Amino acid sequence: MNIFRLAGDMTHLLSILVLLLKINATRSCRGVSLKTQELYALVFVCRYLDLFTNFISMYNTIMKIIFLASTFTIIYWMRFHKVIRVTYDREQDTFRYQFLVLPCLVLALLLNSEFTVMEVLWTFSIYLEAVAILPQLVLLQRTNNIDNLTGNYVFLLGSYRALYILNWIYRFLTEPNYRQYLVWISGIVQTIIYIDFFYYYIKSWKNNEKLSLPA
């Protein structure tokens, strides 16, 4: 494992931690998209089916379990916690799942490296992860007063993706025969989706202003 990959995973972990802490400390999930969290849950479930079939390393197994458990915790809080669920912006979080899930599923059925259930679901998770942030970005755009922590959460998620690109470049240069085109293209698409957000995040940070995204 190289430094970019480790830094990427740690940033991913930190992003989830920030979200858990924000919701738990403020007892509010204002500005957080339940749709994005549920899409991530679907991504993790489909991708980590190999927890049962394929042991890679202790690190790998523990991280997978943390990602699954933390995402399901957030969903549980947003749906069922008696204080937190009241703060969910249900009317604003209107992005439709099917617009993301169906195209990704079709693409995974058509474009995969092996036509088996495990492989198609794994590929589906790669495609879906690339676009799963969209409901969150739309919700942020509709939220007038973006919570610092919610902004940081999205920024950390975007940074994790950027670090993964560096990881791929590093691996491509150091490992013979290392190539994975589907993952690379999806990962690049995913990172591009964050560029607009990054622009406004850095601008607001520089000017010491509260983050707001233009409609």
Next chain:
Amino acid sequence: VQALIAKDEL
């Protein structure tokens, strides 16, 4: 081969 390599990432 491609799929196997990718699966050590998260």
